[in-house]
Amino acid sequence: xxxxxxxxxxxxxxxxxxxxxxxxxxxxxxxxxxxxxxxxxxxxxxxxxxxxxxxxxxxxxxxxxxxxxxxxxxxxxxxxxxxxxxxxxxxxxxxxxxxxxxxxxxxxxxxxxxxxxxxxxxxxxxxxxxxxxxxxxxxxxxxxxxxxxxxxxxxxxxxxxxxxxxxxxxxxxxxxxxxxxxxxxxxxxxxxxxxxxxxxxxxxxxxxxxxxxxxxxxxxxxxxxxxxxxxxxxxxxxxxxxxxxxxxxxxxxxxxxxxxxxxxxxxxxxxxxxxxxxxxxxxxxxxxxxxxxxxxxxxxxxxxxxxxxxxxxxxxxxxxxxxxxxxxxxxxxxxxxxxxxxxxxxxxxxxxxxxxxxxxxxxxxxxxxxxxxxxxxxxxxxxxxxxxxxxxxxxxxxxxxxxxxxxxxxxxxxxxxxxxxxxxxxxxxxxxxxxxxxxxxxxxxxxxxxxxxxxxxxxxxxxxxxxxxxxxxx
Numbered sequence: 001x002x003x004x005x006x007x008x009x010x011x012x013x014x015x016x017x018x019x020x021x022x023x024x025x026x027x028x029x030x031x032x033x034x035x036x037x038x039x040x041x042x043x044x045x046x047x048x049x050x051x052x053x054x055x056x057x058x059x060x061x062x063x064x065x066x067x068x069x070x071x072x073x074x075x076x077x078x079x080x081x082x083x084x085x086x087x088x089x090x091x092x093x094x095x096x097x098x099x100x101x102x103x104x105x106x107x108x109x110x111x112x113x114x115x116x117x118x119x120x121x122x123x124x125x126x127x128x129x130x131x132x133x134x135x136x137x138x139x140x141x142x143x144x145x146x147x148x149x150x151x152x153x154x155x156x157x158x159x160x161x162x163x164x165x166x167x168x169x170x171x172x173x174x175x176x177x178x179x180x181x182x183x184x185x186x187x188x189x190x191x192x193x194x195x196x197x198x199x200x201x202x203x204x205x206x207x208x209x210x211x212x213x214x215x216x217x218x219x220x221x222x223x224x225x226x227x228x229x230x231x232x233x234x235x236x237x238x239x240x241x242x243x244x245x246x247x248x249x250x251x252x253x254x255x256x257x258x259x260x261x262x263x264x265x266x267x268x269x270x271x272x273x274x275x276x277x278x279x280x281x282x283x284x285x286x287x288x289x290x291x292x293x294x295x296x297x298x299x300x301x302x303x304x305x306x307x308x309x310x311x312x313x314x315x316x317x318x319x320x321x322x323x324x325x326x327x328x329x330x331x332x333x334x335x336x337x338x339x340x341x342x343x344x345x346x347x348x349x350x351x352x353x354x355x356x357x358x359x360x361x362x363x364x365x366x367x368x369x370x371x372x373x374x375x376x377x378x379x380x381x382x383x384x385x386x387x388x389x390x391x392x393x394x395x396x397x398x399x400x401x402x403x404x405x406x407x408x409x410x411x412x413x414x415x416x417x418x419x420x421x422x423x424x425x426x427x428x429x430x431x432x433x434x435x436x437x438x439x440x441x442x443x444x445x446x447x448x449x450x451x452x453x454x455x456x457x458x459x460x461x462x463x464x465x466x467x468x469x470x471x472x473x474x
Contacts (some may be wrong), residue, residue: 010195028121028209028336029309030265032198032252033083033114033328035213036245037130037155037220038076040275042287043242048286048326051235052243056250057306062270065317065354069381069421071324071366072273075293075300077155078172080272081215085113085133087329087340089345091373091453094468101170106134107144108469112341114329115211115435121336127217128194129152136471140178141342146213150176150197155297156187156217156224163222163404167208175354183203189225190217191241195248197257206259209336214252221279233404235265237279253308262310268334270305270325280399292426294392296368297377298360298384298425307354319353322381344464367449373462375455376414378445379421383435385442386427388416389457394436418442 073083185262233239275284286299393412417430454462
């Protein structure tokens with residue numbers, strides 16, 4: 001694999017974009033956005049995984065850019081996804097946690113998704129896989145800019161066979177458009193079916209701009225894999241699942257190559273949050289980062305992000321600048337020449353980083369929110385200030401096995417502290433006493449966040465939060 005450790009060797013031929021290259025392209029760039037569920041920072045061979053290989057995902061990195069300091073909008077399913085698709089901190093648009101079949105809220109019709117933004121420029125749009133932004137009809141993808149939808153409305157463990165909540169959930173629905181076509185479908189076929197639908201959509205729309213949102217339900221538990229990859233890895237079922245996801249990525253890349261669309265298609269791959277560690281051998285790896293899913297430590301929100309656009313993004317670039325999933329929408333809007341949503345968003349345009357500008361630094365800070373509206377930490381990219389808060393703790397737990405969760409502490413007293421992410425990405429050494437000027441700088445960022453979005457931990461309501469969509473609970 002070829003790697004260029006910084007931008008310096010990757011500038012030639014790239015800085016001309018988008019001015020000259022955009023003028024030459026016959027139509028706006030296509031986009032395939034692949035969103036995995038609970039994949040941790042260490043779950044790719046390029047980030048240290050062993051026992052299986054992910055050659056197609058690794059090839060994306062060698063032929064494009066790897067964002068090593070990418071943060072999911074929040075460390076939990078629904079909130080992360082609404083942040084990705086709206087370009088907003090989830091709490092700005094009324095989201096927290098993971099919605100289930102009883103939820104009366106969902107994504108508001110007042111918010112604009114990536115699909116709605118791109119449709120203004122004539123894009124065909126489709127969502128395949130997991131949605132999780134509300135299961136009621138007003139909240140489904142077809143009401144929010146997607147021409148096609150085939151998938152499940154929430155997590156794949158929200159079914160009668162849940163390991164700790166038996167029969168709480170109804171049969172898992174598989175939805176085509178807005179109609180349930182199956183219940184409790186064969187989950188061993190999920191990765192294959194959602195990949196095939198994505199490939200078919202690309203083929204069908206090869207002559208117009210398209211946006212495909214492929215949101216795999218895996219590697220979230222319960223883990224399922226097709227016969228193609230069953231028993232193929234040396235890391236058990238989790239490794240098998242990751243190998244099949246890598247196959248899926250390969251199918252997308254092969255299709256684009258066969259249709260001669262590689263040079264006009266941006267492919268993005270990332271994860272909604274870090275690994276669900278208390279599931280033991282059915283969980284992924286945080287790659288040495290602290291904690292995992294459901295926490296504001298790095299293992300919960302820092303995940304891999306790769307972008308590949310042959311001929312435009314230079315090959316083998318590693319970008320260490322601060323970026324987030326909320327930045328995807330404004331970046332795609334800029335690529336398509338589409339107007340941003342009318343309501344305030346929080347994302348920034350990442351094009352300068354994709355162009356290889358070594359001096360670009362579009363994101364100055366990131367807010368780690370969790371629970372309903374708790375500001376648990378802030379970072380400026382180099383330093384991170386964690387505030388005292390009740391949180392999940394995986395460091396003193398009993399790991400589960402084979403699909404059953406282990407015991408984990410949910411209201412652990414997190415003391416907080418200052419961490420130098422450049423030297424201590426594992427957040428092991430609290431250096432707050434040694435850098436009062438850095439603490440003051442980050443406290444200023446926190447005050448701005450509390451003024452804007454509020455903070456339950458300090459009793460700030462915030463001035464600019466919006467309501468989620470809601471249907472009658474009857």
